[in-house]
Amino acid sequence: MTGIVDVAARAGVSVATVSRALRGLPGVSPATRAAVQAVAAELGYVASPSAAGLPTGRTGAVGVVSPVARGWYFSAIAEGAQEAFSAVGYDVLRYGLADVETQRRRVVDTHLLRKRVDALVVLSLPLTPDEVRALLAMQRPVIAIGPVMPGIQTVRIDDVEVGRSATRHLVELGHRRIGFVGGDPHDHLGFPVAPDRKQGYQEVLGEVGVEPDPKLTVGGKFLAESGVEAYAEFKRRGPLPTAVFAVSDEIAMGLIHAARSDGVRVPEDMSVVGVDDHDLSWLFGLTTVAQPVRKQGRIAALALLDRLRGGDTGNEVTTVPTQLKVRATTAPPGAPSSTRQSAPGTDGAGHGPPPGLPDDDEDQVSIP
Amino acid sequence: MTGIVDVAARAGVSVATVSRALRGLPGVSPATRAAVQAVAAELGYVASPSAAGLPTGRTGAVGVVSPVARGWYFSAIAEGAQEAFSAVGYDVLRYGLADVETQRRRVVDTHLLRKRVDALVVLSLPLTPDEVRALLAMQRPVIAIGPVMPGIQTVRIDDVEVGRSATRHLVELGHRRIGFVGGDPHDHLGFPVAPDRKQGYQEVLGEVGVEPDPKLTVGGKFLAESGVEAYAEFKRRGPLPTAVFAVSDEIAMGLIHAARSDGVRVPEDMSVVGVDDHDLSWLFGLTTVAQPVRKQGRIAALALLDRLRGGDTGNEVTTVPTQLKVRATTAPPGAPSSTRQSAPGTDGAGHGPPPGLPDDDEDQVSIP
DNA sequence: CTGTTAGCGCCTTCAG
DNA sequence: CTGAAGGCGCTAACAG
Numbered sequence: 001m002t003g004i005v006d007v008a009a010r011a012g013v014s015v016a017t018v019s020r021a022l023r024g025l026p027g028v029s030p031a032t033r034a035a036v037q038a039v040a041a042e043l044g045y046v047a048s049p050s051a052a053g054l055p056t057g058r059t060g061a062v063g064v065v066s067p068v069a070r071g072w073y074f075s076a077i078a079e080g081a082q083e084a085f086s087a088v089g090y091d092v093l094r095y096g097l098a099d100v101e102t103q104r105r106r107v108v109d110t111h112l113l114r115k116r117v118d119a120l121v122v123l124s125l126p127l128t129p130d131e132v133r134a135l136l137a138m139q140r141p142v143i144a145i146g147p148v149m150p151g152i153q154t155v156r157i158d159d160v161e162v163g164r165s166a167t168r169h170l171v172e173l174g175h176r177r178i179g180f181v182g183g184d185p186h187d188h189l190g191f192p193v194a195p196d197r198k199q200g201y202q203e204v205l206g207e208v209g210v211e212p213d214p215k216l217t218v219g220g221k222f223l224a225e226s227g228v229e230a231y232a233e234f235k236r237r238g239p240l241p242t243a244v245f246a247v248s249d250e251i252a253m254g255l256i257h258a259a260r261s262d263g264v265r266v267p268e269d270m271s272v273v274g275v276d277d278h279d280l281s282w283l284f285g286l287t288t289v290a291q292p293v294r295k296q297g298r299i300a301a302l303a304l305l306d307r308l309r310g311g312d313t314g315n316e317v318t319t320v321p322t323q324l325k326v327r328a329t330t331a332p333p334g335a336p337s338s339t340r341q342s343a344p345g346t347d348g349a350g351h352g353p354p355p356g357l358p359d360d361d362e363d364q365v366s367i368p
Numbered sequence: 369m370t371g372i373v374d375v376a377a378r379a380g381v382s383v384a385t386v387s388r389a390l391r392g393l394p395g396v397s398p399a400t401r402a403a404v405q406a407v408a409a410e411l412g413y414v415a416s417p418s419a420a421g422l423p424t425g426r427t428g429a430v431g432v433v434s435p436v437a438r439g440w441y442f443s444a445i446a447e448g449a450q451e452a453f454s455a456v457g458y459d460v461l462r463y464g465l466a467d468v469e470t471q472r473r474r475v476v477d478t479h480l481l482r483k484r485v486d487a488l489v490v491l492s493l494p495l496t497p498d499e500v501r502a503l504l505a506m507q508r509p510v511i512a513i514g515p516v517m518p519g520i521q522t523v524r525i526d527d528v529e530v531g532r533s534a535t536r537h538l539v540e541l542g543h544r545r546i547g548f549v550g551g552d553p554h555d556h557l558g559f560p561v562a563p564d565r566k567q568g569y570q571e572v573l574g575e576v577g578v579e580p581d582p583k584l585t586v587g588g589k590f591l592a593e594s595g596v597e598a599y600a601e602f603k604r605r606g607p608l609p610t611a612v613f614a615v616s617d618e619i620a621m622g623l624i625h626a627a628r629s630d631g632v633r634v635p636e637d638m639s640v641v642g643v644d645d646h647d648l649s650w651l652f653g654l655t656t657v658a659q660p661v662r663k664q665g666r667i668a669a670l671a672l673l674d675r676l677r678g679g680d681t682g683n684e685v686t687t688v689p690t691q692l693k694v695r696a697t698t699a700p701p702g703a704p705s706s707t708r709q710s711a712p713g714t715d716g717a718g719h720g721p722p723p724g725l726p727d728d729d730e731d732q733v734s735i736p
Numbered sequence: 737c738t739g740t741t742a743g744c745g746c747c748t749t750c751a752g
Numbered sequence: 753c754t755g756a757a758g759g760c761g762c763t764a765a766c767a768g
Binding site for chain 3 (some may be wrong): 381383384388395396397400419421422423425470521646
């Protein structure tokens with residue numbers, strides 16, 4: 001199990017020198033350093049994080065905590081973060097709330113975490129001031145993705161603007177009976193994503209003098225199944241809206257599926273716009289308000305990395321831009337049945353695969 | 369940073385007793401144990417994995433290594449494993465090959481891993497005998513998901529049978545001009561998933577006396593984009609097949625998208641069957657050969673956990689069953705245009721959402 | 737049943 | 753620039 005002493009012996013130096021040489025610390029002659037590195041490579045020596053962590057208090061790992069450790073959104077964010085962290089040798093540990101939660105503590109078991117990670121990314125978890133205090137008491141860099149909490153650096157999108165953007169698009173197409181799907185009191189532990197998007201929706205409706213119709217609003221989780229249920233609910237309540245704003249692409253997909261299965265054409269009979277630009281959304285030709293998911297993970301990771309290196313990134317809130325992507329599930333109300341034979345070259349954004357890996361080629365966002 | 373000594377002092381016992389009491393080791397009176405637990409809880413004490421790992425050599429973490437740490441398939445498997453591991457307090461570390469690979473070593477850096485994990489799950493990585501040897505030299509339990517390698521316990525599905533099953537379905541519907549999409553020499557590092565599925569495809573074609581037509585076989589990665597490209601390729605090569613077997617659901621989705629965008633009806637003009645039962649496949653009404661993805665992760669995790677506890681699970685190969693799920697993208701060739709108005713109650717498997725979480729409610733598979 | 741005592745492998749002052 | 757030595761927090765014999 002070749003340890004540091006083996007390397008030291010083989011290189012004819014002390015363990016202290018090996019330690020310094022391998023970690024790139026100053027105070028080692030270039031010659032010695034090279035020699036040590038050679039021996040280390042030859043022996044396949046790698047320092048044990050456990051052993052290295054004892055004296056330093058650092059673990060070489062960062063945690064990513066989310067309500068559940070499942071699903072496209074959380075996975076994609078974690079992927080973005082993971083890629084940035086492992087590029088510099090950090091391990092990342094994912095925790096679903098159920099894993100970290102104990103009977104006594106409501107949210108994150110800071111005692112457990114402090115001993116395991118050097119820094120923490122908190123996803124979609126709105127914490128109470130007390131919980132924030134406990135988190136900060138860990139004395140480790142923490143960054144949140146999603147909810148803005150006083151004292152905690154955050155990466156987010158403007159959810160109200162998301163709602164405006166989607167609704168504005170529908171309004172501009174001429175829609176006035178616009179449905180809204182999303183928002184479940186038990187979902188996301190109270191994190192106001194859906195409410196914010198709904199507010200944007202209502203604002204834009206207000207601007208064009210439309211009174212939001214409660215019959216056109218249905219709740220639901222961020223799942224395709226909710227879209228199916230929402231469609232059924234719309235139908236139950238009376239005439240369908242001419243367009244629907246779903247707070248996530250998965251909901252939108254379920255909605256479209258249910259509508260088409262029921263003989264309702266999308267977008268001719270009903271337009272649908274979602275949010276996220278899910279990896280598979282282009283397959284549905286789904287019009288959506290795209291948010292850079294993996295990139296948010298990466299931004300958070302880089303900010304944390306900077307702070308781990310002593311960078312004094314304050315508590316800024318970084319808002320990354322979202323962008324409406326018009327594809328093929330939205331059209332003016334009562335639009336004539338398209339022949340679905342768009343002329344070559346006029347294909348537009350609706351049909352081909354996306355130009356690259358999703359949200360990976362977007363313009364960089366500055367991290368203050 | 370409350371350590372074991374604090375607990376010991378507060379409880380009026382020695383650190384050894386605290387250690388024993390908290391880890392459930394025998395040789396502690398119930399009274400003492402309760403007292404210690406109370407104090408530990410009160411102080412919010414949690415043992416440091418780093419410190420605990422030094423004497424024992426155990427890290428309390430397991431690794432999951434895959435070609436890339438991205439995408440639905442690997443994420444879902446990792447989720448299944450993660451859930452089982454974190455239920456018993458293990459952390460899981462994910463590594464994409466790029467993270468673990470060094471210039472010198474072709475695949476897994478065992479030196480790096482040995483110091484970081486107690487056990488390893490290897491996903492879709494076919495290793496050479498030398499690499500297997502290096503892996504086993506780690507002296508840590510290793511299990512693979514996918515490729516069968518001598519000396520390594522494996523969880524897998526029968527890919528040849530997958531190919532047979534999909535093709536048989538199409539043949540039974542009456543198809544004879546059946547296309548095949550999948551298999552890229554650079555994909556999956558040579559792991560013969562696609563080839564095996566193709567073999568099953570060819571076997572069944574042979575049974576009905578059909579000579580496989582090279583023009584009907586196109587390569588591609590396990591991505592929806594490949595499905596789009598495959599459709600274009602089919603078109604380029606001449607008359608479309610009446611049915612296509614795609615080696616993954618994502619490919620199938622891309623294929624369907626491309627076909628429909630081109631005015632080709634699915635399944636009326638062309639049937640499509642995929643593999644996986646991707647979380648979103650039901651939205652496409654996709655007929656598929658379902659494999660329990662998360663469950664394979666869970667099975668592997670449980671087997672590893674058993675071995676970590678000293679269970680002497682040998683090197684068995686566990687083959688989990690797959691199952692054809694007929695939905696709405698397959699039909700007899702030249703089938704009349706469906707009205708898509710299935711009579712209520714006769715709806716079949718094609719339209720509603722799946723009954724529960726995907727592949728989570730399947731019957732349990734025994735782990736020898 | 738409980739306490740004492742060495743380390744586990746590495747980092748980090750402090751000398752040299 | 754380099755070496756020696758103590759200690760990080762916990763576990764694992766060994767005594768008692």
